[in-house]
Amino acid sequence: MAVVSQENRAVVVTAPTRRVRNRRPAVPAARRRDARVAWLLVTPAVVGFAVFYGFPLLRGIYLSFTEFHVLTPPTWVGLANFRQLLGDDVFWHSLRITVYFVLLQVVTGTVLSLAIAAILHRLTTSALIRGVILLPYLISNVIAALVWQWMLDPQLGIVNVVLKNLTGDTVQFFGSSAWAIPTLAAISVWKWMGYFAVLIFAGLQTIPPAIYEAGRVDGASEVQMFFRLTLPLLRPILVMVVVLSVINAFQVFDIVQVTTQGGPANASNVLQMYIYRKAFGEFDFGYAATMSLALLVLLAGITFLQLRVARANQSDLS
Amino acid sequence: MTQRFGRVLAWVFLAVVLLVTVFPFFWIVRTALSNNFALATHPSSLLPADFTLGPFKRVLGLATLSEAQAEGGSGASLDALLYLRNSVIYAAGLTAVVVFCSAAGAYAFARLRWRGRNALFSILLCALMIPTVFTMLPNFVLVKDLGLTNSFAGLVAPNALFFAFALFFLRQFMLGLPTEIEEAAIVDGAGHFRILFRIILPMSSGPLTTLSLLMFIVAWNDYFWPLLVTGKKSVQPLTLALGVFKQSSPNTAPDWAGLMAATLVAAVPMLALFVVFGRRIVNSIGFTGFR
Numbered sequence: 001m002a003v004v005s006q007e008n009r010a011v012v013v014t015a016p017t018r019r020v021r022n023r024r025p026a027v028p029a030a031r032r033r034d035a036r037v038a039w040l041l042v043t044p045a046v047v048g049f050a051v052f053y054g055f056p057l058l059r060g061i062y063l064s065f066t067e068f069h070v071l072t073p074p075t076w077v078g079l080a081n082f083r084q085l086l087g088d089d090v091f092w093h094s095l096r097i098t099v100y101f102v103l104l105q106v107v108t109g110t111v112l113s114l115a116i117a118a119i120l121h122r123l124t125t126s127a128l129i130r131g132v133i134l135l136p137y138l139i140s141n142v143i144a145a146l147v148w149q150w151m152l153d154p155q156l157g158i159v160n161v162v163l164k165n166l167t168g169d170t171v172q173f174f175g176s177s178a179w180a181i182p183t184l185a186a187i188s189v190w191k192w193m194g195y196f197a198v199l200i201f202a203g204l205q206t207i208p209p210a211i212y213e214a215g216r217v218d219g220a221s222e223v224q225m226f227f228r229l230t231l232p233l234l235r236p237i238l239v240m241v242v243v244l245s246v247i248n249a250f251q252v253f254d255i256v257q258v259t260t261q262g263g264p265a266n267a268s269n270v271l272q273m274y275i276y277r278k279a280f281g282e283f284d285f286g287y288a289a290t291m292s293l294a295l296l297v298l299l300a301g302i303t304f305l306q307l308r309v310a311r312a313n314q315s316d317l318s
Numbered sequence: 319m320t321q322r323f324g325r326v327l328a329w330v331f332l333a334v335v336l337l338v339t340v341f342p343f344f345w346i347v348r349t350a351l352s353n354n355f356a357l358a359t360h361p362s363s364l365l366p367a368d369f370t371l372g373p374f375k376r377v378l379g380l381a382t383l384s385e386a387q388a389e390g391g392s393g394a395s396l397d398a399l400l401y402l403r404n405s406v407i408y409a410a411g412l413t414a415v416v417v418f419c420s421a422a423g424a425y426a427f428a429r430l431r432w433r434g435r436n437a438l439f440s441i442l443l444c445a446l447m448i449p450t451v452f453t454m455l456p457n458f459v460l461v462k463d464l465g466l467t468n469s470f471a472g473l474v475a476p477n478a479l480f481f482a483f484a485l486f487f488l489r490q491f492m493l494g495l496p497t498e499i500e501e502a503a504i505v506d507g508a509g510h511f512r513i514l515f516r517i518i519l520p521m522s523s524g525p526l527t528t529l530s531l532l533m534f535i536v537a538w539n540d541y542f543w544p545l546l547v548t549g550k551k552s553v554q555p556l557t558l559a560l561g562v563f564k565q566s567s568p569n570t571a572p573d574w575a576g577l578m579a580a581t582l583v584a585a586v587p588m589l590a591l592f593v594v595f596g597r598r599i600v601n602s603i604g605f606t607g608f609r
Contacts, residue, residue: 035432037510044419048479056456131596138588140539147342156361254541296452
């Protein structure tokens with residue numbers, strides 16, 4: 001504490017000399033002392049932002065115009081990487097299956113989370129049930145991927161054992177190109193469903209109960225009230241949930257890396273996996289940066305569109 | 319009548335959701351306590367097949383090679399304790415630095431008046447728009463140039479000083495604190511640091527705890543960044559080790575019992591946090607939308 005008060009005294013002493021230089025005497029001395037302390041306190045955040053967000057952003061854009069193999073300095077190649085991107089069938093394939101994954105995960109995930117949240121809201125306020133639903137969110141993607149890979153194992157996995165008893169057939173969940181992406185999307189839904197349900201539930205609690213009482217007086221059924229009252233009032237939160245899940249889903253990597261590693265035969269080679277392979281498998285950092293830039297622009301565009309279309313910042317409640 | 323039918327249907331739906339959510343956790347425990355050979359002969363038994371603690375011994379490196387192979391292990395041990403230590407250092411270190419830096423920054427942004435405050439805050443807000451996907455590669459190059467790969471400093475570097483959510487979360491809370499106590503302290507001649515450490519931080523203990531929990535969970539579960547910057551056992555966190563353990567196990571007949579035991583070792587700290595702080599974690603998920 002002693003050091004701190006000394007520091008404060010030093011600030012007080014220097015304050016008058018600064019006032020001479022400063023041509024705005026309207027600013028009180030106390031306020032200027034605030035400014036010194038404030039800048040000191042925000043220094044870590046500013047440095048962290050500049051070094052690990054700002055600088056990498058610019059450097060990433062620069063690298064996408066270069067050929068760069070990490071060990072030797074990057075060489076400027078202009079638009080060559082972008083031309084390569086346009087003609088890269090693997091990239092377009094990756095983009096297609098990533099979009100497929102995003103659609104599957106976001107649509108089923110959002111519908112399920114919404115259903116769970118709405119039902120919880122009308123049935124019970126039990127924090128225990130919400131807690132249990134949240135369990136998959138607390139464990140890592142790696143664990144989620146491993147346990148599902150075990151449960152979906154073609155021979156010994158419990159799901160396939162049950163399937164075999166019911167239908168006489170097993171499913172190659174990770175081993176067939178048709179099933180790989182839906183399987184990964186399902187695992188992702190399992191992992192995030194509870195989190196988004198709790199998020200939507202929090203939103204539902206902001207809707208005044210009087211609205212439902214009024215609805216009931218008017219003779220509306222639960223289903224009618226859900227579509228006429230709940231959904232419109234929930235729109236801002238739903239938009240946020242969808243934007244968050246889209247951004248999340250586009251960056252899917254962990255569960256793919258642990259289970260299929262992009263296979264079979266590129267069937268689950270999602271964008272992030274392809275970028276990782278290019279950068280750390282082939283050390284083609286320049287081209288990997290170009291693809292990251294494409295993903296960044298894509299995400300920014302999608303987010304902007306979603307917010308525009310949904311007018312997220314306007315609530316019907318206020 | 320239809321009303322009651324609807325309620326029953328809703329409860330059934332909820333029960334199915336809960337079952338699907340919880341069953342994999344049960345299956346991890348059941349498999350982790352099984353003999354790996356017995357798993358093949360009793361794939362659908364709900365109880366552990368040929369109950370044994372062998373998988374945990376394998377994972378913790380306590381089983382001899384012959385013991386491990388007798389129960390279907392690959393002979394590869396995981397050294398779970400070492401990875402566990404690494405995960406604790408990484409998660410606790412990152413949490414401590416993030417919470418400290420964010421608290422300091424949040425105080426400046428919420429309680430002090432200074433020129434450029436709002437402009438600077440808007441600039442920092444931009445960080446939320448940049449997906450980690452994009453900064454990951456350049457950050458790797460940077461950390462590599464700084465010679466920080468395979469070190470805990472390199473692991474925590476990208477997020478330690480500035481983690482957007484943490485700063486905004488604390489600022490939001492501090493904006494709502496009453497000013498009277500602070501003003502009284504100023505009248506008494508207290509400096510800003512004294513106010514921060516003696517008044518504001520104690521008043522913010524609730525949000526600080528919540529934030530620490532969430533940060534710890536995020537760091538504990540992190541996979542991609544550690545995958546990029548760590549290649550040595552001495553710093554790799556447990557999430558990475560799980561992948562390594564899986565790859566060391568033969569593809570045709572993996573040591574599922576051992577893998578699930580390892581998974582459990584990695585999940586237990588999170589489940590313990592959940593048992594102790596469950597309500598706090600549940601309530602913290604509001605409109606902030608973590609991550």
